[in-house]
Amino acid sequence: MKKVPMKAALFITAFFAFMGHFSLITKEEAPPVQKQEFRKITGKIKKGETLFDIFKKYKLDIIELYKIREASANIHRLRELYPGRPYKIVLDKNAQINSFIYGIDDDCFLNINRTDKGFRAEKVSIHHEKRILHIGGTIKDNLIASMEEGNGNLLLALQLSDIFAWDIDFTTDLRNNDSFKIVVEGLYLDGRFKKYGDILASEFSNNGDIYRAYAFKQNGKIDYYDKTGKSLRKSFLKSPLSFRRISSGFSRGRYHPILKIRRPHQGLDYAAATGTPVSAAGDGTVVFAGRRGQYGNLIIIRHRKGYKTYYGHLSKIGKGVRNGVQVDQGRVIGYVGATGLATGPHLHYEMRIDNRPVNPISLKIPRGAAISETMLIAFRQFTDQMNSELTSVKPSNHIAERNATRRRSQKDG
Ligand SMILES: [Zn+2]
Known part of the structure; x- marks a missing residue:
């Protein structure tokens, strides 16, 4: 498909439709x-x-x-x-x-x-001036080390990992020379950069697969969608160990990739430091929380459609996590440990459908709600615009300021 050159007016419309959620000034x-x-x-x-x-x-x-x-x-x-x-x-x-x-x-x-x-x-x-910024980078070692220092880039990396948390496990899936492009709002005061706003669109190239995310507001809520308008959310996170929770508190210099994943049996073993928070992979009800033989401290969560997830060898079970309790996706339910039959601290993670073990990594999990039909035209305008933005993001590791939107509109309009 041939790329249509950007029409500023169209962009402004989509841009401000998107910006509508910002608090009144x-x-x-x-x-x-x-x-x-x-x-x-x-x-x-x-x-x-x-x-x-x-x-x-x-x-x-x-x-x-x-x-x-x-x-x-x-x-x-x-x-x-x-x-x-x-x-x-x-x-x-x-x-x-x-x-x-x-x-x-x-x-x-x-x-x-x-x-x-x-x-x-x-x-x-405070009325910040909003500018659109382009950030591109190539993965060296890990996501955080691959971002520039300062300017809130750690927070930006975490925001990026949240957006793709259903598709990419940022602790174990990344490969050197994976790359990313980010189109993000920069908030300025008196001409000086203050902080990043929302990521408007992003592309992540992981091990040959390309993922794209577009921010869009629907029912008063900003969420991220793929190019067809399907929510990036799925009923299960890619990993029960949240990159955000593992990384927060680490500075760029001190961060080292700590996770290794192994699959020696019916389940996945994530080597991680004792005390690393473990999140519920999906919404569900706790059906077991306590000691069970070789599993040590174990939590079992029952999800919809016959799914269950198991979290074993925990050093500690989270506060309030007990039989019958409802948990939301991403909630911390316990902490990595080496209880039961474990040679070192790791999380044993298992997924079952109707009690039959499945491999959570290769399982195809459908995406969440899509953009409603009435919003699709606006969504397409926005994605077209963001695609041309993404195309012009340089893969270098530096921030380039795009022409200020407002100035453009005056010149072109
Ligand atoms: Zn195991």
């Missing part, structure tokens, strides 16, 4: 007129520092502190300040507080101003 009200003489105090909250400490340090009026706290009580409680968060205090010529600004998180700040009727507090959303 509160218009920042005009700041109150500042008096001629004032003093500014800016800083970042230190560990354990309270507003009281800051007031004391700069010899500010403690009565005003109570007024400020009271004014913001229903909007954002100032009792707990978080280390690293920025603040700004503006004083008038009488050394009284004119305004107090505190950065609640990356997306909003607290703005307190003096008015004729005392202090008035409001939460203001």
